[in-house]
Amino acid sequence: MRYWEDIEVGARSRFGRYEVTRDEVIAFASKYDPQPFHLSDDAAAQTYFGRLSASGWHTCAMLMRMLVDHMKTEQQAGLGSPGIDELRWLKPVYPGDTLRAESEVLDKTPSRSRPDMGSYRGRTTVFNQHDKPVMTLTSIGLIRRRPG
Template sequence: MLYFEDFHPGQEIDLGHCSVSESEIVDFARQFDPQPFHVDHEAARASHFGGLVASGWHTCSLLMRQIVENLLLRSASHGSPGVDEIRWLLPVRPGDVLSTKMKVIEITPSKSRPDRGVIRCEYVAFNQAGACVVTMKTLGMFGRRPQDAA
């Protein structure tokens, strides 16, 4: 179990990788972001993308899945007060494999709730070529290590 005390500025944590299939791109987009370059091959080919691409929101959902599975489920997470910034830097295409990393920017013990602290971090996902496709800066609340767990 990871607690607030287990994080420090500059720390990087590998959060694994995931593949992106064409059917996942189209299924997500049909339900949540049905723009033509996400759901229609011909329209996507004629667009400035030159082919089918994942919705940015789908990319964020994939990133979130990696965060939950490889960090939050093994930590004393108390949720998040929000996301400060998301940047979609490159399109995500069918067949891409995304690798996710977390970098701790700052840690702040809570003054009003001594059982927790806030971690400011940046999540970054890279495609299989090593190019950064998305960045997300967030705040996360994590529980302090209980005295009996020390």
């Protein structure tokens, strides 16, 4: 199990592989972000995107899937997150793209009120199959401290 004490500031990791499908882009947008450029090729052709593109919120959800899968392989003692400090969508994500992620630990802090846990702040970048960054975020993770 990976605990707060095992996290090293400056540590980097590469993880994930997510194939973006047209059906999933439309299904997500239909339910959560029904803007025309996420639902229709014709509508998207009239915009900056030029073609059907995934919602930025869908990109966040795809990253979350990759992140949770990664945490399972590491057996991290994660306790969730109090939030994201910064989020940027840099390039559109299109059906047919394959995403992956890289993260870096920026800092870590023991909890002042809960001696059984700590937090760390990390920067994550999502890349497409051309190694072009499509999204960045800085987030805070909560994690158990080593028992005993």
